[in-house]
Every structure is written in C-alpha cells, then in structure tokens.
Amino acid sequence: MNREGNPELRHIGVATRFKAGVSGNPAGRPRKLTRILERILDSVYPGEGEKRTYGEVLVQAIVERAINGSDALVALIFERIEGKVPTTHEHSGRDGTEITLSLEEIDAKIVEIVSEAQARARAAPKQALLT
DSSP states (O other), rough: OOOOTOOTTTTTTTEEEEEEEEOSTTTTSHHHHHHHHHHHHSSTTTTOOOOBBBBHHHHHHHHHHHHHTOOOHHHHHHHHOOOOOOOOOOOOOEEEEEEOOOHHHHHHHHHHHHHHHHHHHHOOHHHHHHO
C-alpha cells in the first residue's frame, strides 16, 4: 500500500520536503577552481626583482600582446574595462521599411500560412515532404 492510501504513512517525509520558493542551495555551486585561480593570481610571482603578483604579470603580458597586434586581446581588455557591447537585432520588411503589423494581423497571417501549408500537404503529400 502506498502513502496516499494509508493515513498512518501520509506524514512521512512532509517535514523534509523542499519548501516552495526556497533554494536548496542558496550559496550556489561551489567555485573551487575559481578560488584556486584567485589564490594563484594573488600570490607573488617568483624570479623578478620587484614584488609583483601572478595576476599583475599576466595582465602586463596581455597588454603587451594587445599592443603588438592581438585584436582578440584588445577586445578582451575593452570588455573587461567597459563591459560587453550589447547586441541589438533590428527587424524590417523585405524592402527595408518598418514592420507595422498589429498582433491580430500577425495572428491572421500565421493562420493563413499554416492553412496554405496544410492544403499543399493534402494536395501533394510526397511533394510537401520534399520542400
């Protein structure tokens, strides 16, 4: 007999169920590799007279490569400083003009296109599969 059918078993597990709207993992996924990388980048880089961190040496190398012509590294530097440039999408009609259809007109056009496609499929089932 299952829990739902047996009143003595219905309460089992109720106290330990997930609560609605409450995360079971509020801190998120542990970022072990990120912590290791941060620790390494913050540590002192050996072999130089001045005390610089691995992070400082790495940034200097990236900047030098960017200056010497690495477009990808130039883009990386600007994204880190200014943030990524938002990507926008503009949609227009076939002639380049603004699309000015209401939602009702769009819905009607979709129904029309689907109806035409269904009619073509009924008229020539094999041909509809090839197109």
